[in-house]
Structures are given as C-alpha cells and as structure tokens.
Amino acid sequence: xxxxVLTAVAEQVVNRxxxxxxxxxxxLRDAEHRVLAITLTDLKISCAFHYNxxxxxxxxxxxxxxxxxxxxxLDTVSELKDPSQLTRLIRxxxxxxxxxxxxxxxxxxxxxxxxxxxxxxxxxxxGDAGAQQLVNSLGQSKAHAQKHCETFEQIFTQLCQxxxxxxxxxxxxEQFKSQTRALSQQLTALEQRFNALTD
Amino acid sequence: xxxxxxxxxxxxxxxxxxxxxxxxxxxVFHSVAAKYDIMNDFMSFGIHRLWKRQTIACSxxxxxxxxxxxxxxxxxxxxxxxxxxxxxxxxxxxxINDSMLKVGRDxxxxxxxxxxxxxxxxxxxxxxxxDNSIDVITIAFGLRxxxxxxxxxxxxxxxxxxxxxxxxxxxxxxxNEALSKLYDFYSFNILPTMGKLVANDSESYRYLxxxxxxxxxxxxLKGMMETAGFEQASYQNFTxxxxxxxxxxxx
Numbered sequence: 001x002x003x004x005v006l007t008a009v010a011e012q013v014v015n016r017x018x019x020x021x022x023x024x025x026x027x028l029r030d031a032e033h034r035v036l037a038i039t040l041t042d043l044k045i046s047c048a049f050h051y052n053x054x055x056x057x058x059x060x061x062x063x064x065x066x067x068x069x070x071x072x073x074l075d076t077v078s079e080l081k082d083p084s085q086l087t088r089l090i091r092x093x094x095x096x097x098x099x100x101x102x103x104x105x106x107x108x109x110x111x112x113x114x115x116x117x118x119x120x121x122x123x124x125x126x127g128d129a130g131a132q133q134l135v136n137s138l139g140q141s142k143a144h145a146q147k148h149c150e151t152f153e154q155i156f157t158q159l160c161q162x163x164x165x166x167x168x169x170x171x172x173x174e175q176f177k178s179q180t181r182a183l184s185q186q187l188t189a190l191e192q193r194f195n196a197l198t199d
Numbered sequence: 200x201x202x203x204x205x206x207x208x209x210x211x212x213x214x215x216x217x218x219x220x221x222x223x224x225x226x227v228f229h230s231v232a233a234k235y236d237i238m239n240d241f242m243s244f245g246i247h248r249l250w251k252r253q254t255i256a257c258s259x260x261x262x263x264x265x266x267x268x269x270x271x272x273x274x275x276x277x278x279x280x281x282x283x284x285x286x287x288x289x290x291x292x293x294x295i296n297d298s299m300l301k302v303g304r305d306x307x308x309x310x311x312x313x314x315x316x317x318x319x320x321x322x323x324x325x326x327x328x329x330d331n332s333i334d335v336i337t338i339a340f341g342l343r344x345x346x347x348x349x350x351x352x353x354x355x356x357x358x359x360x361x362x363x364x365x366x367x368x369x370x371x372x373x374x375n376e377a378l379s380k381l382y383d384f385y386s387f388n389i390l391p392t393m394g395k396l397v398a399n400d401s402e403s404y405r406y407l408x409x410x411x412x413x414x415x416x417x418x419x420l421k422g423m424m425e426t427a428g429f430e431q432a433s434y435q436n437f438t439x440x441x442x443x444x445x446x447x448x449x450x
Contacts, residue, residue: 001246001437004249007252007256008248048256053285054282055282057282058350059252059255060256061257061258062340064257064259065259071357
C-alpha cells in the first residue's frame with residue numbers, strides 16, 4: 001500500500017508543476033494519452049505515468065502494457081533527466097527500453113527543461129518584494145551551502161591524502177612483518193652456527 | 200453465490216425475501232447518500248482513496264474506452280475514468296439508487312466533468328447494454344449489496360467486450376487474527392456510533408458491518424468469477440485483506 005501513497009504524492013507534485021509551469025504542458029504534448037512505465041529492478045517496484053493533456057496520473061504496481069517501458073535501477077534514474085543520455089545508457093546495459101523511445105525522451109526533455117520561477121509563484125502569497133527577497137535568500141543560502149560542501153570535500157580529500165603519506169598500507173606492513181620474521185630466522189640460524197663453531 | 204434458498208437472501212445478518220432486499224438496500228443508501236463521501240473518509244481514515252487508486256492502476260483504461268462504473272455511488276472512480284478515456288471515450292456511472300446517482304452527478308458536474316459521462320439507474324443483475332459493448336467494468340463496494348451476485352457477474356461478463364476486464368473492489372476477509380478482532384470491534388462498536396454522530400443513522404452502518412461479514416471471501420469470489428466465464432481471475436489484498444481487488448478477463 002505504501003507504493004500507492006508514494007504515487008499519490010508524486011501525482012500531486014507533478015500536477016502542481018503542470019499547473020504552475022505551462023511550458024510543461026507544451027513539452028508533454030507528444031505524451032498525451034500514452035503510458036510510460038518504469039520498473040526499478042533494485043527496489044522491485046514499477047510505476048507508470050499517464051498524461052491526458054491536463055493531468056498526469058501516476059500508478060503504482062503497474063502490470064499492464066505501456067507505450068514505453070523502461071527497466072533500470074534507482075541510481076540510473078537521475079541520469080534520465082538528459083534525453084541525449086538514453087542511448088548511451090541502453091548501450092551500457094544500464095537501461096532496458098521497450099516500446100517508443102520518443103515517449104521516454106518527451107518526458108525526459110519536459111522535466112529537464114523545467115525552470116520554475118519560484119518568485120513569481122510565491123509573489124501571490126508574499127508580495128513581489130517579499131517573494132523576491134525570499135528566493136534571493138534561499139539562492140544565497142544554497143550557494144553558501146554548496147560552497148561549504150565543496151570546502152569540506154576539499155579539506156576531507158586533503159586530509160585523506162595527507163594521511164596516506166604517513167600511514168603504512170596494510171600490505172606494506174604485512175610485507176615488513178614477513179621480512180622481519182625471515183631476518184630473525186636468519187639471525188637465529190647464524191647464531192646457532194656461531195655457537196656450533198665456537199664450541 | 201446462492202444464498203439460503205432461491206426465495207430468501209441475506210440482508211446483513213437477517214434473512215429476508217429476495218424481492219425485499221433491493222428496497223431494503225435502497226433505503227440504506229437513500230439514508231446515507233448525502234453524507235456518503237464524508238463518512239467514507241471518516242470510516243476508512245481516508246484509506247479508501249488508496250484502494251481506489253490501485254483499482255484505477257489495475258484497470259488499464261485508455262483513451263477511447265467505454266467504461267462502466269457499476270454501483271458507482273458518488274463517482275470517485277468515474278471522475279478519474281472520465282479524464283482517462285478522453286473525448287472519444289465514455290464512462291457510464293450506474294447505480295440502482297437514484298439518490299446516490301444524484302449526489303454523484305452533482306459532484307461530477309461541480310468538478311466540470313460533463314462531456315463523456317452518462318448516468319444510468321440500473322440493476323447489476325440485468326445490465327441494460329448489448330453483448331460485448333463495454334471495455335472495462337468496475338464495481339467498488341457494491342457487489343455485496345446485490346441480491347444475486349452470480350447473476351450480476353454473469354451479466355457483467357455478457358456486456359464486456361472480448362479482451363475486456365472486470366474489477367471488483369470489495370470488503371473481504373483478513374487472515375490476521377489480531378487485525379480481525381480489532382476490525383470486528385471497530386465495525387460493530389465504533390462504526391455505528393460514527394454513523395449516528397455524522398450521518399444520524401447508526402442502523403445503516405450496522406448493516407454495512409454485517410453485510411461485509413456475509414460477503415464471500417477472496418477465494419469464493421474468485422471461483423464465482425471463473426464460473427461466470429472470466430479467465431485469469433486473480434485478486435490482491437489491501438490492508439491485510441480487509442479489502443480485496445478481484446480482476447478477471449473475458450477473452
């Protein structure tokens with residue numbers, strides 16, 4: 001039943017986007033009354049998108065035939081945003097596609113072209129100035145967060161690299177130990193030989 | 200499913216004359232029609248929307264299809280089907296009860312859904328359509344109120360086109376003992392009280408609980424569909440088997 005909840009939420013989000021961004025409606029024109037099904041092999045779930053020209057219906061546990069059926073894994077889904085990557089993903093065996101590739105490309109193109117003007121939409125509730133201020137602040141916060149993430153990533157990478165210079169690799173340690181053991185054995189043998197000669 | 204003998208049938212836990220059941224069921228739905236939607240949300244905590252979503256996902260309805268939403272009540276499924284079949288398709292909202300039909304028609308018109316919906320008062324046991332004329336039939340929470348369920352399923356089989364499918368969404372039986380006890384307590388104690396408070400009608404909701412217990416279980420209903428001629432009959436349980444969706448095809 002959880003898949004129904006997820007698809008219900010996804011349907012609300014997609015339809016909200018369709019209402020807010022008329023460009024999405026235009027881009028999805030080629031997908032009208034056709035069904036795009038997606039099966040995620042790692043999660044063992046399948047869902048489908050059925051756009052009727054006004055609303056998009058998102059189904060869970062879809063078992064019927066679709067105009068285009070994509071079988072892939074969850075980590076490849078983010079790459080579907082770029083329509084030009086579809087053929088590469090198919091060649092790399094990361095994606096299996098049955099049916100009309102143009103339908104998959106239509107969805108991919110529609111969502112990759114999506115640039116939501118949040119200030120415009122929020123201005124109805126906050127006024128023009130307030131909405132713009134909020135969007136700017138959020139944009140700045142996002143830029144700051146990204147910058148901090150990058151800095152942290154750099155520091156972490158540097159730390160790892162520094163650490164690499166002073167830390168002995170486990171294999172090296174193993175080799176050193178075996179060499180020391182061999183030397184110790186040789187020394188013991190030599191000592192015994194000395195003892196035998198002096199006696 | 201033959202109930203009792205040919206002249207009598209169940210009305211909840213009561214045994215009544217077969218020819219009386221329709222009017223008794225009609226009284227129940229005349230009484231609850233106005234508050235039907237709000238009570239559905241109250242009684243199921245909104246989960247009935249998820250059950251219906253899954254029914255739509257399993258319907259395979261496409262543009263141009265002719266869909267019959269039997270016992271369609273206030274038109275929850277019809278509203279979605281109407282958008283899916285487009286201008287070239289048609290949805291028939293059928294119900295035996297004119298009060299429910301009126302509520303459904305008003306609701307759908309308020310939603311702006313007027314182009315491709317027909318409202319027909321009909322008895323599921325004698326569907327007023329030619330043979331092989333409908334692509335998909337759904338009956339959601341309606342079959343248990345039908346006097347002769349076997350005859351109704353045969354009638355649905357007759358009007359379906361070859362390749363068409365029947366979907367029956369209905370209360371069913373849960374295997375989980377703890378859930379079953381909890382569900383029984385809820386059905387016979389809380390549900391009638393809620394009915395009394397919200398719709399000022401506890402008896403109708405007591406009938407609802409009783410009629411659910413008298414309805415055939417998953418396997419029996421699947422067998423009834425197969426007997427009527429449906430192929431690939433199968434079912435999926437929702438919410439631990441409290442509700443089940445049966446699906447069968449006509450080839």
